[in-house]
Amino acid sequence: MKNTEILALSDEALNEQIKTEKANGQSLRFAHAISPLENPGRLKTSRKNVARLLTEQTRRKNEQANKTAN
Template sequence: MKPAEIRELSDEALAEKLKEGRAELFNLRFQMATSQLDNTARVKTVKKDIARVLTEQRARQIAAANAAAAE
């Protein structure tokens, strides 16, 4: 998922993407441990997607705090 796509999502959609990403990462790690994972690069991709979502959530928190402090 690209950063531009993540910025367009609502707060609820970001939370859902984060939940889905963490669940997928858990499943990928489980498959890796049992030697059933075919595409090991997928783990890295999912981790980056999770980080992007967390970064956007934090940026929104900071922007909200700055807006509240400006008032």
Template sequence: MATKEIKGLSDQELNEKITAEKADLNKVTLNHAISPVENPAKIRIARRNIAVMLTEVNNRKKAAK
């Protein structure tokens, strides 16, 4: 997801996306441990997407104070 798209999401949608991405990352990581994934870069991309979304959540919390 692009940063602009993430900034356009509401707080609830953002939390739902984070939860979904974490679940997907967990599933891909477990599958990769059993047998190699076709594209291991998906793991890195998922981690980065989660980090960007969590950063946006933290920025919103700081702005609210």
């Protein structure tokens, strides 16, 4: 998922995408524990996507907090 796609998401869609990516990452980890994945780089990509989404969520919360503080 690209940053431009993340920026276009609404807050609700962002929360849904975080849940989806976390669930996807967990299922990949379980599948990898049972038998090696054909492409283990997908684990890294999944973690990075979750991090990108959480970073955007935090940025939005901080931006909102700054607006209310001023």
